[in-house]
Amino acid sequence: MDFSGRNIMSIQDFSRDELEHIFKVASDMEKFVKTGSDILKNKILANLFFEPSTRTRLSFVSAMYRLGGKVLGFDDPKMSSKAKGETLVDTIRVIESYADAIVIRHTIEGSVTLATEYSNVPIINAGSGTLGHPTQAMLDLFSILREKNTIDGLTIGILGDLKYGRTVKSLAYGLANYDVQLVFVAPEQLRMRRDVLEDLSEEGTSIREVSDLDEVISDLDVLYVTRIQEERFPDPSEYEKVKGYFCINRRTLKPAKDDLIVFHPLPRVGEISTDVDSTKHARYFQQSSYGLLVRMALLSLILS
Amino acid sequence: MDFSGRNIMSIQDFSRDELEHIFKVASDMEKFVKTGSDILKNKILANLFFEPSTRTRLSFVSAMYRLGGKVLGFDDPKMSSKAKGETLVDTIRVIESYADAIVIRHTIEGSVTLATEYSNVPIINAGSGTLGHPTQAMLDLFSILREKNTIDGLTIGILGDLKYGRTVKSLAYGLANYDVQLVFVAPEQLRMRRDVLEDLSEEGTSIREVSDLDEVISDLDVLYVTRIQEERFPDPSEYEKVKGYFCINRRTLKPAKDDLIVFHPLPRVGEISTDVDSTKHARYFQQSSYGLLVRMALLSLILS
Amino acid sequence: MDFSGRNIMSIQDFSRDELEHIFKVASDMEKFVKTGSDILKNKILANLFFEPSTRTRLSFVSAMYRLGGKVLGFDDPKMSSKAKGETLVDTIRVIESYADAIVIRHTIEGSVTLATEYSNVPIINAGSGTLGHPTQAMLDLFSILREKNTIDGLTIGILGDLKYGRTVKSLAYGLANYDVQLVFVAPEQLRMRRDVLEDLSEEGTSIREVSDLDEVISDLDVLYVTRIQEERFPDPSEYEKVKGYFCINRRTLKPAKDDLIVFHPLPRVGEISTDVDSTKHARYFQQSSYGLLVRMALLSLILS
Numbered sequence: 001m002d003f004s005g006r007n008i009m010s011i012q013d014f015s016r017d018e019l020e021h022i023f024k025v026a027s028d029m030e031k032f033v034k035t036g037s038d039i040l041k042n043k044i045l046a047n048l049f050f051e052p053s054t055r056t057r058l059s060f061v062s063a064m065y066r067l068g069g070k071v072l073g074f075d076d077p078k079m080s081s082k083a084k085g086e087t088l089v090d091t092i093r094v095i096e097s098y099a100d101a102i103v104i105r106h107t108i109e110g111s112v113t114l115a116t117e118y119s120n121v122p123i124i125n126a127g128s129g130t131l132g133h134p135t136q137a138m139l140d141l142f143s144i145l146r147e148k149n150t151i152d153g154l155t156i157g158i159l160g161d162l163k164y165g166r167t168v169k170s171l172a173y174g175l176a177n178y179d180v181q182l183v184f185v186a187p188e189q190l191r192m193r194r195d196v197l198e199d200l201s202e203e204g205t206s207i208r209e210v211s212d213l214d215e216v217i218s219d220l221d222v223l224y225v226t227r228i229q230e231e232r233f234p235d236p237s238e239y240e241k242v243k244g245y246f247c248i249n250r251r252t253l254k255p256a257k258d259d260l261i262v263f264h265p266l267p268r269v270g271e272i273s274t275d276v277d278s279t280k281h282a283r284y285f286q287q288s289s290y291g292l293l294v295r296m297a298l299l300s301l302i303l304s
Numbered sequence: 305m306d307f308s309g310r311n312i313m314s315i316q317d318f319s320r321d322e323l324e325h326i327f328k329v330a331s332d333m334e335k336f337v338k339t340g341s342d343i344l345k346n347k348i349l350a351n352l353f354f355e356p357s358t359r360t361r362l363s364f365v366s367a368m369y370r371l372g373g374k375v376l377g378f379d380d381p382k383m384s385s386k387a388k389g390e391t392l393v394d395t396i397r398v399i400e401s402y403a404d405a406i407v408i409r410h411t412i413e414g415s416v417t418l419a420t421e422y423s424n425v426p427i428i429n430a431g432s433g434t435l436g437h438p439t440q441a442m443l444d445l446f447s448i449l450r451e452k453n454t455i456d457g458l459t460i461g462i463l464g465d466l467k468y469g470r471t472v473k474s475l476a477y478g479l480a481n482y483d484v485q486l487v488f489v490a491p492e493q494l495r496m497r498r499d500v501l502e503d504l505s506e507e508g509t510s511i512r513e514v515s516d517l518d519e520v521i522s523d524l525d526v527l528y529v530t531r532i533q534e535e536r537f538p539d540p541s542e543y544e545k546v547k548g549y550f551c552i553n554r555r556t557l558k559p560a561k562d563d564l565i566v567f568h569p570l571p572r573v574g575e576i577s578t579d580v581d582s583t584k585h586a587r588y589f590q591q592s593s594y595g596l597l598v599r600m601a602l603l604s605l606i607l608s
Numbered sequence: 609m610d611f612s613g614r615n616i617m618s619i620q621d622f623s624r625d626e627l628e629h630i631f632k633v634a635s636d637m638e639k640f641v642k643t644g645s646d647i648l649k650n651k652i653l654a655n656l657f658f659e660p661s662t663r664t665r666l667s668f669v670s671a672m673y674r675l676g677g678k679v680l681g682f683d684d685p686k687m688s689s690k691a692k693g694e695t696l697v698d699t700i701r702v703i704e705s706y707a708d709a710i711v712i713r714h715t716i717e718g719s720v721t722l723a724t725e726y727s728n729v730p731i732i733n734a735g736s737g738t739l740g741h742p743t744q745a746m747l748d749l750f751s752i753l754r755e756k757n758t759i760d761g762l763t764i765g766i767l768g769d770l771k772y773g774r775t776v777k778s779l780a781y782g783l784a785n786y787d788v789q790l791v792f793v794a795p796e797q798l799r800m801r802r803d804v805l806e807d808l809s810e811e812g813t814s815i816r817e818v819s820d821l822d823e824v825i826s827d828l829d830v831l832y833v834t835r836i837q838e839e840r841f842p843d844p845s846e847y848e849k850v851k852g853y854f855c856i857n858r859r860t861l862k863p864a865k866d867d868l869i870v871f872h873p874l875p876r877v878g879e880i881s882t883d884v885d886s887t888k889h890a891r892y893f894q895q896s897s898y899g900l901l902v903r904m905a906l907l908s909l910i911l912s
Contacts, residue, residue, distance in 0.1 A: 036650025042340025044369050046362070054682065054694075055702050058654075061680040062706035065652050072365040074358065076380060076684060086358075086571035089578075094359050094570060097593035098366035266702060267694035289705035346644025348673050350666070376669040378662065380684060390662075390875035393882075398663050398874060401897035402670035 003301035007116045008124040011137040011170045016177040023142050026290070026297035032066050033292065040069035043303050046099035047073035048091070049126070050106045055266060055288060056126050056136070060103050063295035069303075072099065087111075089118050096121045101303055104128065122302045127166055135298060136265055137170035139291040141178075144222055146290060147261050147283055151178040155219050159185040159246060160226030160271065162192040164233060167265045168226055169196055176203040183216050184209045187242050190228075213246065218255045223248070223281075225264045225271050249273035253281055263287050307605035311420045312428040315441040315474045320481040327446050330594070330601035336370050337596065344373035347607050350403035351377030352395070353430070354410045359570060359592060360430050360440070364407050367599035373607075376403065391415075393422050400425045405607055408432065426606045431470055439602060440569055441474035443595040445482075448526055450594060451565050451587050455482040459523050463489040463550060464530030464575060466496040468537060471569045472530055473500055480507040487520050488513045491546050494532075517550065522559045527552070527585075529568045529575050553577035557585055567591050611909035615724045616732040619745040619778045624785040631750050633905035640674050640904065648677035651911050654707035655681030656699070657734070658714045663874060663896060664734050664744070668711050671903035677911075680707065695719075697726050704729045709911055712736065730910045735774055743906060744873055745778035747899040749786075752830055754898060755869050755891055759786040763827050767793040767854060768834030768879065770800040772841065775873045776834055777804055784811040791824050792817045795850050798836075821854065826863045831856070831889075833872045833879050857881035861889055871895050 001021045014022075032039075045064045049057050053075070061071045088104075088111040095102055101122045106112050109129030116123050127133035144151050156175060158168050162184055172192070175182060182205055184192050191209065200207055210216055217223070225248055233239040247270055248262065264272055264284040276282050305325045318326075336343075349368045353361050357379070365375045392408075392415040399406055405426045410416050413433030420427050431437040448455050460479060466472050466488055476496070479486060486509055488496050495513065504511055514520055521527070529552055537543040551574055552566065568576055568588040580586050609629045622630075640647075653672045657665050661683070669679045696712075696719040703710055709730045714720050717737030724731050735741040752759050764783060770776050770792055780800070783790060790813055792800050799817060808815055818824055825831070833856055841847040855878055856870065872880055872892040884890050 042370075044366060054699065058680050058682075058703065058706050062652060065678045065680065066650075070369045071680075072362050072369065072375075074362075074379065075682065085573035090571060091358065093589045094592045095362065097589075097596055098362050267698060269693035285701045285705075288702045292705055346674075348670060374673045376666050376673065376679075378666075378683065389877035394875060395662065397893045398896045399666065401893075401900055402666050 003298075004304065005122050006302050007122050008134055008298060008302070009113060009116065010125070010132045011134040011174045014134075014138075019138065019141060019174070019177060022138060022294065022297050022301065023145060025301060026142055026293040027146075029066075029293045029296040029300070032296065036066060036068065038068040039300055040064060040067040040303055043069040043101070044099040045069060045071045045073075045299065046095045046102045047071055047075070048095065048102060048104045048106075049073070049075045050104070051127070053105055053126070055291070056105065059288070059291050059295050060124075060126070060299075062292055063299050066292070066296055067300055069299070073103075088115050092119050092123070101299070124298065124302075129166070132170045133166045134170055135295060136167050136291075137174040138298070139287065139294040140167075140171045140224065140263065140265070141174050142294050143263060143283065143287040143290045147286070148221065151175070151180060153179060154221040155181040155183065156222040156224065157183040157185055157213070157216060157220040158224045158226070159213060159248075161190045161228045161232070161242070162186045163190045165226050165229060168192075168224070171224065172196065172200060176200050176205045181206045182208070183220065185211070185213050185216065187211055189238060190242055213248075213252065214255070217252065217260075218257065220256065220260055223256075223260060223262045225262060225268075227265070227267065227269060227271055246271055247273060248276060250275050250279065253279065256281065307602075308608065309426050310606050311426050312438055312602060312606070313417060313420065314429070314436045315438040315478045318438075318442075323442065323445060323478070323481060326442060326598065326601050326605065327449055329605060330446055330597040331450075333370075333597045333600040333604070336600065340370060340372065342372040343604055344368060344371040344607055347373040347405070348403040349373060349375045349377075349603065350399045350406045351375055351379070352399065352406060352408045352410075353377070353379045354408070355431070357409055357430070359595070360409065363592070363595050363599050364428075364430070364603075366596055367603055370596070371600055371604055373603070377407075392419050396423050396427070405603070428602065428606075433470070436474045437470045438474055439599060440471050440595075441478040442602070443591065443598040444471075444475045444528065444567065444569070445478050446598050447567060447587065447591040447594045451590070452525065455479070455484060457483060458525040459485040459487065460526040460528065461487040461489055461517070461520060461524040462528045462530070463517060463552075465494045465532045465536070465546070466490045466530075467494045468533060469530050472496075472528070475528065476500060476504060476509075480504050480509045485510045486512070487524065489515070489517050489520065489550075491515055493542060494546055517552075517556065518559070521556065521564075522561065524564055525561065527560075527564060527566045529566060529572075531569070531571065531573060531575055550575055551577060552580060554579050554583065557583065560585065611906075612912065613730050614910050615730050616742055616906060616910070617721060617724065618733070618740045619742040619782045622742075622746075627746065627749060627782070627785060630746060630902065630905050630909065631753055633909060634750055634898070634901040635754075637674075637901045637904040637908070641900065644674060644676065646676040647908055648672060648675040648911055651677040651709070652707040653677060653679045653681075653907065654703045654710045655679055655683070656703065656710060656712045656714075657681070657683045658712070659735070661713055661734070663899070664713065667896070667899050667903050668732075668734070668907075670900055671907055674900070675904055675908055677907070681711075696723050700727050700731070709907070732906065732910075737774070740778045741774045742778055743903060744775050744899075745782040746906070747895065747902040748775075748779045748832065748871065748873070749782050750902050751871060751891065751895040751898045755894070756829065759783070759788060761787060762829040763789040763791065764830040764832065765791040765793055765821070765824060765828040766832045766834070767821060767856075769798045769836045769840070769850070770794045770834075771798045772837060773834050776800075776832070779832065780804060780808060784808050784813045789814045790816070791828065793819070793821050793824065795819055797846060798850055821856075821860065822863070825860065825868075826865065828864065828868055831864075831868060831870045833870060833876075835873070835875065835877060835879055854879055855881060856884060858883050858887065861887065864889065
């Protein structure tokens with residue numbers, strides 16, 4: 001399977017076979033985390049973050065470093081030429097001279113797609129607009145696989161802002177490759193968008209929608225909690241209404257199966273109480289370390 | 305020719321012979337862009353940007369990386385000790401312990417010159433005040449040379465803000481080393497400064513000044529378009545008057561010679577319509593990749 | 609002496625023997641500044657600066673580079689996930705997957721201590737709250753040792769903001785390991801805190817407090833001047849009162865011993881006149897280069 005030079009725009013561009021190949025390579029990467037490697041010795045990654053990011057940005061940096069590569073870029077568009085009014089396409093056509101692959105997080109999803117048409121080097125979408133965050137979805141799937149040894153057959157709850165969150169949408173599409181039961185848990189005003197539900201149904205994915213976690217907690221094998229992202233809400237008063245709607249704590253998890261595992265893309269701001277951190281359910285910090293492996297796998301696949 | 309340890313402050317410090325040596329080395333660098341190199345393996349470059357920059361800053365980073373070196377620095381003076389009131393000379397006297405060469409972009413040209421008197425490591429001026437941007441001028445000359453195989457004998461139009469733009473001034477001084485016909489195209493209030501015109505005349509450079517591109521477009525071998533930089537204007541209302549004065553598009557270029565080539569230091573904000581990008585005239589993205597080669601050449605020359 | 613994996617939180621955690629071991633290793637590092645080294649080839653340092661820093665941050669970067677290592681992180685918390693409301697403990701638990709050691713500068717000292725309880729990789733405190741800045745204290749001691757060949761027996765004046773400055777407190781505790789005479793010079797409202805004075809007395813350190821440098825300048829072997837840090841004052845009007853209280857110049861130093869040496873952690877903003885820079889007393893720029901050696905020593909000790 002050849003990923004060399006491939007753009008990573010959307011989780012929907014990847015078949016189950018391709019995902020499983022990536023996951024196999026990701027597991028192989030584990031040894032390099034401690035020892036390092038020279039696989040990407042003379043390669044340069046450009047990290048272009050037009051929106052704030054800690055973990056996504058730094059995990060790409062760490063992934064390149066662990067493979068012997070180098071990273072340049074910016075994390076603050078105010079200081080860049082975007083401040084002088086440059087279009088993303090122009091930025092890309094310049095940066096492609098300086099780097100062998102480009103990671104972009106941008107507010108406008110269309111501009112990232114457009115950029116791929118002009119770039120001579122592969123582009124990785126690191127979360128753009130409200131649409132997609134494919135490498136997050138891949139690491140989420142990989143995390144489930146590593147912690148449960150399977151994805152097929154699981155009942156997976158996804159809770160939080162299902163309307164504006166880009167993480168959950170990509171994850172749901174990714175899970176549609178497997179034989180899972182999805183349970184979407186959200187307040188009325190943050191329910192998963194209708195078009196996504198229709199896409200998933202077409203894929204044959206079994207879906208249940210509820211607004212109360214208590215109703216379904218005991219059925220779940222995996223609970224995926226997301227942050228309510230204030231910055232995605234067009235109307236701040238709408239945010240105020242749902243803020244703090246969900247806070248998972250030890251009491252919430254009492255009716256859960258013994259082997260329920262809880263994920264969160266992080267950062268959390270109150271959606272999961274820290275009293276959950278030391279329970280057997282918590283897996284969100286492991287999840288973040290799996291992210292490193294998946295990004296190492298992707299970089300090694302598209303750059304070699 | 306020994307450039308080891310040399311400061312790069314102004315294009316006027318370089319003779320034609322020296323420039324041609326740099327261009328020869330720049331062409332030799334092309335092979336390292338793909339393969340990498342260890343020429344500067346244990347060298348550290350400090351990138352000190354007190355003003356925003358994408359392409360200049362990142363092209364120096366990429367140049368060091370392609371030669372095996374490392375880069376530290378800052379691109380946001382707000383977060384640095386300048387915010388605590390430190391002088392540039394003090395900053396330099398500290399940073400010279402941490403790095404083998406220093407690239408500076410600063411608002412005040414005099415402070416960069418002063419810094420060279422105190423620094424034990426070579427300093428590269430990456431655009432300071434309204435005066436000079438020597439590495440941009442070098443890459444502009446190199447771009448013409450690569451695309452035309454010669455600079456002598458060409459008729460070269462330079463269009464845009466000739467009064468405040470630091471790029472055009474350095475370019476004009478650089479071109480004065482060659483046997484060229486310069487055509488300055490600018491609205492009345494943005495004409496090239498008198499002292500620069502006099503310097504160029506003394507060098508024997510043939511100069512023509514017009515305010516209308518149409519008048520001269522058919523004569524040009526090279527058209528160098530620059531951004532009208534809002535941030536350089538002391539008076540915003542003056543900027544509003546000339547904003548959008550020039551917008552090169554396919555129609556503008558219709559009377560041009562078949563082999564006219566168009567450059568722009570980028571970023572552009574409307575001075576060249578994107579409909580020009582796919583014409584045979586457009587060379588501004590190549591120009592930016594030549595910049596990488598020139599900076600690799602300079603770094604390898606002063607650091608080895 | 610094994611420092612592998614050790615946290616560096618406070619100068620008070622280090623015995624005189626341990627400090628001297630670090631200083632010996634620091635001197636050994638000198639050769640690598642010019643030649644480079646591969647000692648930390650596959651190691652990654654995370655630099656997490658929640659407060660502005662130039663020299664501390666960049667000297668850690670340079671130290672890693674000189675030893676063959678790599679650095680990731682941020683210097684502007686506004687662009688990081690802290691802007692999304694993440695706690696420091698959560699940030700650390702993510703970053704520890706990406707790096708082999710973590711350097712933190714943070715406003716809240718307690719949060720850094722708390723972070724060490726969760727981190728699987730060593731953490732270096734690079735200045736947190738008003739309490740401590742241990743690596744600065746180590747480099748200050750090392751600087752005295754290198755310039756005086758001894759610390760025992762010296763009379764050392766420490767001048768400036770002794771109340772809010774974190775540098776001086778750590779330095780004083782570090783000096784308490786040696787047989788020195790400390791002279792604290794500060795205006796009434798910026799005198800050293802009582803609890804620190806008591807700690808030092810218990811250690812048997814001889815202390816004298818004055819508000820006028822002239823009174824003691826001729827007794828001193830070392831004068832350590834610190835910045836009055838506006839940002840540490842709870843009340844701006846209190847700052848206005850003491851601003852410019854001290855400005856060391858050639859005249860101030862006239863009664864000094866011939867071999868008095870003057871240090872300053874830098875940046876300075878008027879506490880030492882530039883007319884002192886060229887005197888035989890000035891050592892503050894050397895001090896900053898010794899900082900690089902001490903940080904190389906610490907990184908090599910805790911990471912190997």
